[in-house]
Amino acid sequence: MERRKTLAELVTRIAHHINIPFTVGGGISSVEDVSVLLNAGADKVSVNSAAFRRPELLNELSLEFGSQCIVLAIDTKFEDGDWYVYLNGGRVKTEAKTADWAKEAVDRGAGEILLTSMNNDGTKQGFALDITGKLAQELPVPVIASGGAGTMQHFADVFEVAQADAALAASIFHYKEMEIQELKKYLYQRNLSIRF
């Protein structure tokens, strides 16, 4: 309860300061959790393990708030010939195949998929183009690719080859290994639509 209040206060401070949409995630498991965060000023929330353990959560959230503000995060790992869903920040393996879970989640009301490949995350060797491409091309909702960005070419690949709708990177931006403006210029020159 205290943790939820602290997060809501942080969300309000952020909403005051920035003039673009933002998504809040982490430990969300109920309609009440989401209501608090959206009222605090968040535009979207992302859910992960709680939605997998109780998929009805996605139906409840999309009915109450609209699917446009419900992002489903999936941590996935390739092993034994397929991509599987992992929970609790990648610590708990499940028997569910990522493509199956993503499809079910969209049917239940997830409005966007944030897909993190554990095989690629932290490697700086590029995004997981195969599973990202499969979801981006088969699902009627935007897919955000995450994990593996190391070069500007990697971003071009995930948009052009995998047809991802968006790409996420954290450390290379935080540690200034890549400037966001430079990346945008590069992608613009590759004829991708970019907002500067």
Place this chain on the structure above:
Amino acid sequence: MKTVIIKYNAGNIRSVLFALERQNVEGVVTDDPAEIRAADKVIFPGVGEASTAMRYLREKGLDKVIKNLEQPTLGICLGMQLMCKHSEENNTDCLGIFDLNVRKFTSPVENLLKIPQIGWNNITGLHSKIFEHVPQNAYMYFVHSYYAELGPETTAIANYVINYSAALQKNNFYAAQFHPEKSAEHGEKLIESFLNL
């Protein structure tokens, strides 16, 4: 100057309040007809469903209040759609300020068009005072499944497989399908121009 945000059962009011605060303007959120009529500027925001929202507005008598406003009034997203004549969303008769129909996006090929449109899209053909400091092709942030068709009152066009009204104006009534309160510096310029009308 008094800026009022119409309170009704539709979301995103908080974001509009914050956007006003960033311009050092304090917005008043109210559903009181007298207070709305007395304001210098009125903002009619909205994220939600058309028939539920219209029913609420009628119950509160706000439909007539809004239609008869004479000060600059800005509808945002669902607010803009409700200012049109009719919405396909649950076959809803709306306020009729703009003589336009609101239709649902349909994908010509399965999965080609992701619905709702969520994200940044550029706007062209800008011609309204609220776009005075917004460049052609500026990116704005959209979240919607329904769109207003083009018409003589269209003041900005966006394309999502088809061209539709990204903004409208008729006399003192202004409207934007995108969210200026979430559209970075160009959205801020729009809000600033509106407040300076």
